[in-house]
Amino acid sequence: MRVEDLINLFREDRPRTSSDIRHVWAVFWANFKIFLSYRTWVIMETISTVASVAMYSFMGLQVDARRVALAGYGDVGWLPFALVGVATANYLWMCISRLSHSLQHEIREGTLESIITSLIKMRSYIIGQSIRGFLVSGYFMLGVFVVGVGILRVPLIINLETILSFIAIILLMVLSYAGISIMAAGLILVYKKGDPLTFLFASITEFLGGVLFPLKYLESFPVLYTLAWLMPYTYALDAARRILLNGATIFSHSVLMDVIVLLAYAAVFIPIGLRVFRWGINRIRYEGTVATY
Amino acid sequence: MEYAVETFDLTKVFESKEGGVKRIIKAVDHVNIKVRRGEFFGLLGPNGAGKTTLIKMLCTIILPTKGTAKVNGYDIIREPMKVRSCLGWFHGETGGRSLYWRLSAEDNLRFYAYLQNVPKDIAERRIEALLEFFGLTKDKKKLVKDYSTGMKVRVMLARALLHNPPILFMDEPTIGLDTISAVETRRLLKALNTELGKTIIFTSHNMFEVEQLCERIVMMKDGRVIADAPPSVLREMLRDVRAVEVEIRENGDLSRAIQALSSLSIVRRVVEVKSESLSAIVRLQVDDEYEAIPAIAGRLHNLGIKVSAIRRSEPTLEDIFVKLTREESA
């Protein structure tokens, strides 16, 4: 290819029209490809997901089923109770850490600079990354259910209605945390570290949300109990359990209350998160630390 | 007349804390430059002169502390998206970072084409052509992490050109390239400028390169503009510069040699000292090189300092800098 040919090629041009959907797609597509390039990690993570389900099934053999009934989901065993908890907790953790994790990477590698000089709006970037996180975490959640229901024969109520309701709850759960996750990403932009913070956040969620035990047992610690019911996850998990253990749908009275709380969290935190994120981007542009290579 | 780039007292101050002590660095200090449309514009300066910060501000990556600038008529603070739509940015000093190492070259470019709203059919044609031009067709499906630094730099160059922007910011575009790629890249940039009328803002350490390409050169030092002239004027400034290089055989003699050389009346000043593992090269400006050479040889010989070469030298960028800064402080 000679210089002249290249020049001629550049003579041809059409006006570039901006399209947010194309930007979202590009971010999703590129990052999904990057995800697939970590083949060893994917395989390892898949195997350990399977192993963890097996582990919980053995743990369940020591549980006194009568005490699980205190949770208020009727006469269900511990394993189905815990399986829904583990699946949703893992999902949430993977999903919300995704954005800050990727951003840290983009800063370290210097790719954020070239993203800033391009025409993408940060909003589209966040959405694209989130869709990727959504699908990737979904894959691992599916793994938990396939092993749990398919191999260990855990009695979950699975039909079209409950599946759709469950997916809706997962969506709402992610939305209710989206604000916090975007906010965390904005802070990470500026302070360059904070992955440990999301980690701590995740373990607190897992502990207080009642993944492995009925929240009833937290009642003797009033502070923790109140904290637990301040977290959107607790509501999402309650709804998910009502759906998969008791066959409720998103329109059942008991689930509807949870849905309203989740929506409220989303409505309050997403705008705050976006504002913090915008502040973060402008702050690093001002400090000149968009890249730290 | 509308300028491609116009800055108004553009200033950037970085604050950093080191051991509790606040340090203030004026990276760019009240810079006012105007670049005409279609101009091939050179930005020269030693490391830390503020060239990269200036360019990053114009590309909306860094926000200025004071002042502002217009790129293609758009304000860099108030209309960043419009500014972004008309620029291509390349930064050679990253050494091939700033690409997605876990994507192939092709996918990196495709991703960027999406982000720059390039229509799909045009994007595909250009990606193929650019990869071929930069000699990457064979490896286009390989992940960038397996590329050499030179290959990564070429992918980054392709990325800057991909969306056919009217203004190109080329920060050290030939820094990681081999000689042949560097020649090709220079030819391409020249052609983009003359054939397609693109404005090119170009920085380099290489005097020869700048002289060959640029119509006008601005020199920066410590964040300020110290000269603004076409290369011919700079060359003219160097006309009366006579330079000699002295190669000292043993590094250990260096400080004695410098002392002796600067005391010679025919030597105007020591411009540059390059110390290598064993030997060292001292660069001097002198009144007359043909008189200076025997005088230098005699003096060093008397002191018992071993010299492996004394030669006349073409003026370089360093000479201009020394001259300009001397003149300014005088």
Added chain:
Amino acid sequence: MDIERLIEIISEDIPRRKTPIYRIVLSFITRDFKVWWTYKFWLLLDISGIILFVITYYLFSLITTAQQIYEAGYMTGGYFTFALIGIAFQQYVHFAVQSINESIREEQWNGTMETILSAAIDFKIFLLGEVCFSFIVSSALLLMSLLVGIILGAEFYATPSSILTAVILTILLIASHMDIGILSAGVIMKVKQGSPVTWAFSWLSQLVSGVFYPLKLLPWYLEWVGRAFPLTYSLDGIRLCLQSGKDLTHPTIISNIISLIIFIFIATPIALYIFKVGYDAARRDGSLGQY
């Protein structure tokens, strides 16, 4: 300072005696400790992570029956004490192995490995320094998690001689996991990624070593896999000591100790060999300082 003075200082030759090994190891430990101390935030995180973990299993124990625990021969404390010992010691070795790997990765990343290895130090000593440090830190974390457990009401039944036996078992546990740490460090040097060895070890030992449940609950084939892991023997022994007051005179404990010693005898040469292979490969590829 002028060059002449500097050269004078450098060329001043002290007769070089061989520095005693313990001094070198000690200097590695203090260096690591200084580096580690700068990451106070991470320290806080490790601690709070462990506390949360222990509390979670305390709450979980409220819904368990102690039946299986008693049947397995651990007489005091029920499920919570059982799980506490399991978690504390599993985290202990996991953390130690992990931090060996991380320090190797870190050194490679920063390129400090080349500097260290060019300083004429035997790689075994270098490794010993790294390993000692990580076990000191994780021992502190172990004690802390046991303390949190006791505050939450974990009960033990132990005699002086059974505590001593538990200490012996812990030392054997450390020795056996040093091998695993060294082995995975060798793999890391070669593949330059988070070691799959550590990872596989971590989840496999959680699954089959009886951290959260007595081994009896496992199907026979997993129980059999569990026998390949030193953690299995150590946990069983330590639990018998601390929950049932057994000591060196008890046949199960003796057989546990023998199994651990056999493991160490087999694993040490293999681990050192693999480390050397990884180390040589890294030097051959010229990739010691690469990431």
